[in-house]
Amino acid sequence: MKLYYIPGACSMASHIALQKSGLPYETDRLNTATGMTASGEDYAQVNPKGYVPAIRLDDGSVLTEGVAVLQYIADCNPASALAPSVDVMARYRLQEWLTFIATELHKTYGLLFRKHLSPDMRQRTEALLASRLAYVESQLAVKSYLMGENFTVADAYMFVIVRWSGNLAFDLTPFPNLRAYQDRVSLLPFVRAVMKEEGLLQ
Numbered sequence: 380m381k382l383y384y385i386p387g388a389c390s391m392a393s394h395i396a397l398q399k400s401g402l403p404y405e406t407d408r409l410n411t412a413t414g415m416t417a418s419g420e421d422y423a424q425v426n427p428k429g430y431v432p433a434i435r436l437d438d439g440s441v442l443t444e445g446v447a448v449l450q451y452i453a454d455c456n457p458a459s460a461l462a463p464s465v466d467v468m469a470r471y472r473l474q475e476w477l478t479f480i481a482t483e484l485h486k487t488y489g490l491l492f493r494k495h496l497s498p499d500m501r502q503r504t505e506a507l508l509a510s511r512l513a514y515v516e517s518q519l520a521v522k523s524y525l526m527g528e529n530f531t532v533a534d535a536y537m538f539v540i541v542r543w544s545g546n547l548a549f550d551l552t553p554f555p556n557l558r559a560y561q562d563r564v565s566l567l568p569f570v571r572a573v574m575k576e577e578g579l580l581q
């Protein structure tokens with residue numbers, strides 16, 4: 380399996396999941412300026428959508444979209460406990476979290492990366508983001524991870540997206556549970572290994 384990624388981007392969640400899964404994999408870094416990968420592939424031929432993550436499976440086919448990729452990785456090694464089995468309610472709770480992160484957090488943080496965002500629009504976007512993070516804050520008051528006491532692919536995704544707060548100068552001070560969660564996840568050995576590989580650790 381090969382993961383196509385950009386350091387620190389949402390593809391980092393899939394990278395963390397792969398590292399935690401114990402599955403054999405390789406990585407190929409995308410150069411956004413050239414559209415080529417480190418191995419010399421034209422990324423437009425890999426994923427015509429143009430964005431990461433994408434994984435090339437052993438049969439040569441390519442799977443895209445972060446939420447789908449994360450669940451695929453988890454299901455390739457159920458023993459990793461990255462996702463509940465598909466026949467229990469907890470799996471739908473996982474999908475609930477993944478959908479929330481993708482639609483309410485990922486997309487909202489994405490707006491803040493726009494260089495020409497007006498001050499008024501930035502203020503409204505930050506207020507919306509704060510309201511969404513307040514929900515996460517309340518959930519983390521009673522558990523270590525989003526699904527309870529076990530790390531899942533939802534945590535990989537949440538950690539990466541909320542980590543963007545530093546790049547965007549978005550203040551997480553009002554969210555002590557979330558900050559503690561970010562610190563806790565950042566110290567997990569498999570997370571640190573990915574951060575080191577992606578050049579995100581000093």
